[in-house]
Amino acid sequence: xxxxxxxxxxxxxLTSCGDKTKTNDDFSKDTAAPSEESxxxxxxxxxxxxxxxxxxxxxxDLGDKxxxxxxxxxxxIQSVKxxxxxxxxxEKLVGPGWKGVTERQKPEWIMNFITNPDPMIDKDPKLQAxxxxxxxxxxxxxxxxxxxxNLLEFMRxxxxxx
Amino acid sequence: xxxxxxxxxxxxVLVSAFFGSCRPKDTxxxxxxxxxxxxxxxxxxxxxxxxxxxxxxxxxxSVYGLPSARLxxxxxxxxxxxxxxxxxxxxxxxxxxxxxxxxPWDDQHHLELSQxxxxxxxxxxxxxxxxxxxxxxxxxKTFKTVEIIELPNSAxxxxxxxxxxxxxxxxxxxxxxxxxxxxxxxxxxNTYKQNFKGYLSFVKVGKEGQMDIAFQIEAPGVNFDLSHAxxxxxxxxxxxxxxxxxxxxxxLEVNASQNDKDYIMAxxxxxxxxxxxxxxxxxxxxxxxxxxxxxxxxxxxxEMRTEVLVLDSKVLKDICYMIPCPKSPHGCDVDPTGEYIIxxxxxxxxIPVFSFDKMKNAIAKKQFDGEYExxxxxxxxxxxxxxxxxxxxxxxxxxxxxxxNAYTTFFVSSEVVKWDIKSLKILDRVPVYYSPxxxxxxxxxxxxxxxxxxxxxxxxxxDRYLPxxxxxxxxxxxxxxxxxxxxxxxxxxxxxEPHYAQSAPAxxxxxxxxxxxYKIEENNHPFVAKGEKEAKVIRKGNQVHVYMTSIxxxxxxxxxEGVKVGDEVYFHVTNLEQDWDVPHGFAIKGADxxxxxxxxxxxxxxxxxxxxxxxxxxxxxxxxxALHQEMSGYLRVSPTxxxxxxxxxxxxxxxxx
Numbered sequence: 089x090x091x092x093x094x095x096x097x098x099x100x101x102l103t104s105c106g107d108k109t110k111t112n113d114d115f116s117k118d119t120a121a122p123s124e125e126s127x128x129x130x131x132x133x134x135x136x137x138x139x140x141x142x143x144x145x146x147x148x149d150l151g152d153k154x155x156x157x158x159x160x161x162x163x164x165i166q167s168v169k170x171x172x173x174x175x176x177x178x179e180k181l182v183g184p185g186w187k188g189v190t191e192r193q194k195p196e197w198i199m200n201f202i203t204n205p206d207p208m209i210d211k212d213p214k215l216q217a218x219x220x221x222x223x224x225x226x227x228x229x230x231x232x233x234x235x236x237x238n239l240l241e242f243m244r245x246x247x248x249x250x
Numbered sequence: 251x252x253x254x255x256x257x258x259x260x261x262x263v264l265v266s267a268f269f270g271s272c273r274p275k276d277t278x279x280x281x282x283x284x285x286x287x288x289x290x291x292x293x294x295x296x297x298x299x300x301x302x303x304x305x306x307x308x309x310x311x312s313v314y315g316l317p318s319a320r321l322x323x324x325x326x327x328x329x330x331x332x333x334x335x336x337x338x339x340x341x342x343x344x345x346x347x348x349x350x351x352x353x354p355w356d357d358q359h360h361l362e363l364s365q366x367x368x369x370x371x372x373x374x375x376x377x378x379x380x381x382x383x384x385x386x387x388x389x390x391k392t393f394k395t396v397e398i399i400e401l402p403n404s405a406x407x408x409x410x411x412x413x414x415x416x417x418x419x420x421x422x423x424x425x426x427x428x429x430x431x432x433x434x435x436x437x438x439x440n441t442y443k444q445n446f447k448g449y450l451s452f453v454k455v456g457k458e459g460q461m462d463i464a465f466q467i468e469a470p471g472v473n474f475d476l477s478h479a480x481x482x483x484x485x486x487x488x489x490x491x492x493x494x495x496x497x498x499x500x501x502l503e504v505n506a507s508q509n510d511k512d513y514i515m516a517x518x519x520x521x522x523x524x525x526x527x528x529x530x531x532x533x534x535x536x537x538x539x540x541x542x543x544x545x546x547x548x549x550x551x552x553e554m555r556t557e558v559l560v561l562d563s564k565v566l567k568d569i570c571y572m573i574p575c576p577k578s579p580h581g582c583d584v585d586p587t588g589e590y591i592i593x594x595x596x597x598x599x600x601i602p603v604f605s606f607d608k609m610k611n612a613i614a615k616k617q618f619d620g621e622y623e624x625x626x627x628x629x630x631x632x633x634x635x636x637x638x639x640x641x642x643x644x645x646x647x648x649x650x651x652x653x654x655n656a657y658t659t660f661f662v663s664s665e666v667v668k669w670d671i672k673s674l675k676i677l678d679r680v681p682v683y684y685s686p687x688x689x690x691x692x693x694x695x696x697x698x699x700x701x702x703x704x705x706x707x708x709x710x711x712x713d714r715y716l717p718x719x720x721x722x723x724x725x726x727x728x729x730x731x732x733x734x735x736x737x738x739x740x741x742x743x744x745x746x747e748p749h750y751a752q753s754a755p756a757x758x759x760x761x762x763x764x765x766x767x768y769k770i771e772e773n774n775h776p777f778v779a780k781g782e783k784e785a786k787v788i789r790k791g792n793q794v795h796v797y798m799t800s801i802x803x804x805x806x807x808x809x810x811e812g813v814k815v816g817d818e819v820y821f822h823v824t825n826l827e828q829d830w831d832v833p834h835g836f837a838i839k840g841a842d843x844x845x846x847x848x849x850x851x852x853x854x855x856x857x858x859x860x861x862x863x864x865x866x867x868x869x870x871x872x873x874x875x876a877l878h879q880e881m882s883g884y885l886r887v888s889p890t891x892x893x894x895x896x897x898x899x900x901x902x903x904x905x906x907x
Contacts, residue, residue, distance in 0.1 A: 168781040223876040230828035
């Protein structure tokens with residue numbers, strides 16, 4: 089409920105702050121996040137790319153093989169910031185299990201979603217369907233780009249990439 | 251025309267004086283037709299100013315937006331806060347520790363925003379505790395009280411926490427003179443004149459805001475009431491009003507109102523610094539605490555200090571000077587240029603305006619009128635710039651708009667008077683409802699006032715709002731001061747009893763690097779659980795430490811067994827969220843101490859000693875998600891000596907035994 093309200097408020101601020109635009113922007117959650125697109129009106133009728141999602145990650149280079157060091161870093165982050173809600177199997181806890189996620193989703197989509205979930209939850213048809221099942225919006229866990237990339241590597245490891 | 255105005259205002263003054271704070275007939279007329287428009291801030295839009303308002307006897311500080319008067323926050327400083335757990339959680343309890351032990355409730359009067367070059371800079375705000383003398387610093391990135399220092403040799407810390415123009419010092423003056431802490435205080439009260447001293451404290455403020463008592467000045471036993479630093483040309487000086495120069499110790503209402511003039515004490519603190527360098531200070535034993543909050547461990551610590559450096563004003567002659575000021579002065583305000591010092595004799599029917607240049611000249615030429623308790627008294631006329639004649643009754647406080655105007659509250663005649671500092675002429679007057687104390691203009695006591703608005707804090711509300719039994723909220727009244735005439739815009743109730751308030755342009759604070767959450771990686775709390783893997787319960791003798799995590803929408807662990815009656819249970823709850831505005835709460839049935847509210851990334855601790863056998867549910871008290879109602883758990887309490895093993899779990903039913 090609160091989140092919905094926030095978006096309405098954020099929308100009003102972003103679209104109607106007139107002469108205060110300069111100063112209002114820097115304080116809104118959307119613009120504070122690393123994504124460029126989110127600084128623009130999130131309800132713009134631009135075509136949503138369900139493969140890539142919304143965010144600055146346009147292409148992610150995956151190696152042929154797993155980077156074990158990155159995956160190990162990712163696992164540390166997973167235990168602090170993710171494991172409360174996601175299992176490594178395909179079993180749902182608060183959110184869906186991670187098994188197979190790197191096969192279902194493009195790496196860009198994963199990177200964009202985990203670094204700035206809110207605008208994608210509002211747009212992405214799969215995420216909206218997921219929200220109806222889970223009823224909890226995935227929280228923004230303040231991941232840096234490096235955190236997110238390491239997590240992605242750990243997800244790949246979890247999906248059997250060697 | 252002018253004459254008629256003066257006569258009629260005089261008549262109003264007289265009538266008001268007779269009937270106290272009776273309500274003028276034209277209350278409604280006092281509000282202009284466009285007032286609503288001027289205070290309307292549309293939903294989702296921000297206010298122009300942050301307005302920090304002292305909570306008076308509530309001990310806290312409230313934060314409003316101006317001009318809407320929307321309440322943004324109440325920041326706990328000197329009292330326990332049942333909203334945030336401040337003063338209840340184990341981590342915050344040390345903040346309210348004093349040399350007298352734990353003080354859960356104090357009286358908070360004045361606030362002062364930090365300044366750079368005499369201008370408000372949006373870093374911190376300082377607050378005084380009046381009753382058990384202390385100064386606090388609130389960090390405006392977190393709106394949290396991060397430091398409190400106690401003031402020895404003091405009582406009734408009223409002329410505080412005013413600062414110098416680069417926040418070099420924050421000062422405090424004792425309102426109730428008392429025997430010093432290391433003297434034998436077990437003396438007859440009527441030995442005031444021999445044994446009671448008035449101490450002024452100069453607290454050094456470091457680069458990161460850290461406070462330390464640099465020195466205290468021992469002054470005569472009188473009541474130091476209010477103070478303000480010199481600025482610009484008078485930077486290096488501090489001015490304190492004092493009353494009860496009669497040194498009465500009983501029925502002050504009468505006995506402290508005998509002298510025609512009391513004093514404003516001018517303190518040359520740069521000179522004091524020179525004396526300290528020259529080794530003229532004396533180290534004196536004194537016990538006082540210094541409490542600090544650590545944002546990485548989310549924990550406060552309280553340290554006892556044992557010594558303070560004292561300068562004797564009787565011996566070191568050229569630090570302090572007395573300027574005679576009529577009738578028990580209260581407010582002591584310095585205009586933005588630093589030239590004019592305004593004393594408000596609260597029983598006087600005029601306002602004396604002193605000139606800094608004249609004062610310095612008088613000191614150089616030794617135009618003295620003898621001494622008071624060993625301190626030179628400057629001749630009244632030698633320091634006086636002029637008097638504002640017949641301004642009203644009971645002047646208290648003056649603020650400035652930066653355009654050469656001063657605004658003074660009058661308690662007895664219940665009005666605010668605008669006057670020209672140079673010509674001393676009265677320009678405008680408005681009635682207020684009722685009996686104002688302080689007034690506040692954004693930046694109004696700094697070198698650069700922002701003007702535009704003035705808020706007047708009234709002591710009596712009476713019939714202004716819907717009645718709420720015998721206790722009524724105090725009232726603030728917002729005025730537009732952008733034009734020649736002051737225009738009433740809005741009335742609004744406040745929290746506690748606002749004394750002084752300060753305001754700053756919103757951008758100065760909202761763009762100062764506001765903290766949105768605590769980074770879990772940087773959480774160095776000794777009992778943090780960084781992730782559910784670290785959630786556990788450990789027993790050490792009769793102490794049980796629960797390392798608990800919370801995230802939307804469950805606790806880990808949520809089934810705990812093996813706790814016994816009489817155990818000391820510590821719930822160390824870490825909020826794993828890393829997003830703005832997602833606190834979690836924690837409450838357990840029967841907790842006779844408190845609840846917790848934990849910010850994202852923070853760890854907080856609730857201590858609980860179970861007294862009864864049974865099953866005790868705990869739950870999140872701050873609505874966090876659609877599954878908030880599910881965010882709960884059970885703790886089993888067994889009898890003392892029970893053999894139920896200590897177990898903890900989440901999501902797995904323990905095998906039945």
